[in-house]
Amino acid sequence: MTYLIASSCLDVKDRACVDECPVDCIYEGKRMLYIHPDECVDCGACEPVCPVEAIFYEDDVPTDDADFTRINAEFFTTIGSPGGASGTNVADHDHPDIARRPAIQGASA
Amino acid sequence: MTIPTTIDLPVPSFRSGTELVPTRDQPQTGKDFTSDQEVRWCPGCGDYAVLKAVQGFLPDLGLRRENIVFVSGIGCSSRFPYYLDTYGMHSIHGRAPAIATGLATAREDLSVWVVTGDGDALSIGGNHLIHALRRNVNITILLFNNRIYGLTKGQYSPTSEVGKVTKSTPMGSLDHPFNPVSLALGAEGTFVARTIDSDRKHLTSVLAAAAAHRGTSLVEIYQNCPIFNDGAFDAIKDNDTKHDAIIPLVHGEQIRFGAPGEDGLGTKAVVRDEHGVRVVEAADVDPAQILVHDEKAEDPELAFSLSRLTSAGYLHQTPIGIFRNVDRPTYDDQARAQVADAVAKVQGSPEERLAALIGAGDTWTVESTRHQDDPESGGSR
Numbered sequence: 001m002t003y004l005i006a007s008s009c010l011d012v013k014d015r016a017c018v019d020e021c022p023v024d025c026i027y028e029g030k031r032m033l034y035i036h037p038d039e040c041v042d043c044g045a046c047e048p049v050c051p052v053e054a055i056f057y058e059d060d061v062p063t064d065d066a067d068f069t070r071i072n073a074e075f076f077t078t079i080g081s082p083g084g085a086s087g088t089n090v091a092d093h094d095h096p097d098i099a100r101r102p103a104i105q106g107a108s109a
Numbered sequence: 110m111t112i113p114t115t116i117d118l119p120v121p122s123f124r125s126g127t128e129l130v131p132t133r134d135q136p137q138t139g140k141d142f143t144s145d146q147e148v149r150w151c152p153g154c155g156d157y158a159v160l161k162a163v164q165g166f167l168p169d170l171g172l173r174r175e176n177i178v179f180v181s182g183i184g185c186s187s188r189f190p191y192y193l194d195t196y197g198m199h200s201i202h203g204r205a206p207a208i209a210t211g212l213a214t215a216r217e218d219l220s221v222w223v224v225t226g227d228g229d230a231l232s233i234g235g236n237h238l239i240h241a242l243r244r245n246v247n248i249t250i251l252l253f254n255n256r257i258y259g260l261t262k263g264q265y266s267p268t269s270e271v272g273k274v275t276k277s278t279p280m281g282s283l284d285h286p287f288n289p290v291s292l293a294l295g296a297e298g299t300f301v302a303r304t305i306d307s308d309r310k311h312l313t314s315v316l317a318a319a320a321a322h323r324g325t326s327l328v329e330i331y332q333n334c335p336i337f338n339d340g341a342f343d344a345i346k347d348n349d350t351k352h353d354a355i356i357p358l359v360h361g362e363q364i365r366f367g368a369p370g371e372d373g374l375g376t377k378a379v380v381r382d383e384h385g386v387r388v389v390e391a392a393d394v395d396p397a398q399i400l401v402h403d404e405k406a407e408d409p410e411l412a413f414s415l416s417r418l419t420s421a422g423y424l425h426q427t428p429i430g431i432f433r434n435v436d437r438p439t440y441d442d443q444a445r446a447q448v449a450d451a452v453a454k455v456q457g458s459p460e461e462r463l464a465a466l467i468g469a470g471d472t473w474t475v476e477s478t479r480h481q482d483d484p485e486s487g488g489s490r
Contacts (some may be wrong), residue, residue, distance in 0.1 A: 020153065022154075022157075022306075022333060022335070023158050023307050039309075041157040041158045042148065042157055043150070043154055043157035043158070045152045045153030047152070048152065086348050
């Protein structure tokens, strides 16, 4: 099991969760943040600090955001498991399903 | 009167910590070691990271799940056995090492682990911990050190720094803290290591070495309590400070740390001092002077000196890795050998043996010296 970041993060990227994560498993894409499903330890620290309530436990993802379990996991297929986001660069891309979504006007935390 | 004598005990051949434990008959994954229980620690607790690392490591250990036992005491970390799909026991406060000692001695086919915290192991369980270590029972002890009492909501623990203000020390703690690694080395521990909850790679490598060691392995795990002692280990976790805070110990390698210099190694080094060891700028000393870590050294003096490099107050510097890893006969191997030896020498039927035991001599008769007329003897009161 893992936590994951869903659609509300798109074009927001508040990053409060990044500071909170004790194992540094939240990685930054171009338009949203992603949780590494293998590095996440299920501690739940990120979920309450998200100002837009974008973070869900895998079992509790709303139906509309059901794709995001897959999207979070697939984002790491090329990156692998670096073992910590702070040592890696911000990705200049997103998951293809995210990249093709239209920009959210006025999105902010 | 028989005069006590000391005899030389047979020395068993040294084996791996898990050699007598049956291996798995099918592949395992972390999921196989995840129970159906909802994990109940506070959000952000370091215990989650340790749990995940252990669940990820156990498949690599390659043992049957039904031959693995996790015994815990009392405290936040002691909820651990519920969340692992192995055998386990949430036992008595501070007594997990005693229960694990019995289990490891009675059942050579089990891989026995103890999960404990700084309160459980070092306060109420201090005696059990040191005696398990000196006996060298084949168990692995994971000591979660968050330097606070979490379960009881934030009182100072035996590893809290002097002056720490908590609910039970409103004017600052007067107690000098234990350094668990120093304590374990002083208690004749044969395998003593320290690692960090959030460094899964290092934690996993230490777990593997601890499990492979036959004897009592003590692994101190620095574990952040985000509710009652948040930030206690920030210096060793923050990317800006961790190079100067963590002194990595790697067997056979020079002890260098700090931001990498021109040679790619740390700019600080550990050298021998007149008494113990000290930290110097690597550029200021002859490279041949820099200490090479030897976890196999029979004399624990070097390991102890290294353990003293840990800050006593707020943690701004500490060695991480395996301090000591030496072979010594284990209590459980030798106890089983003694029982087997005694059983092999048995002759005769049970009745004959009982009669022989009763008539073995060294007996005496208690005769009454009491006289009814003599009040000094106590009479018939």
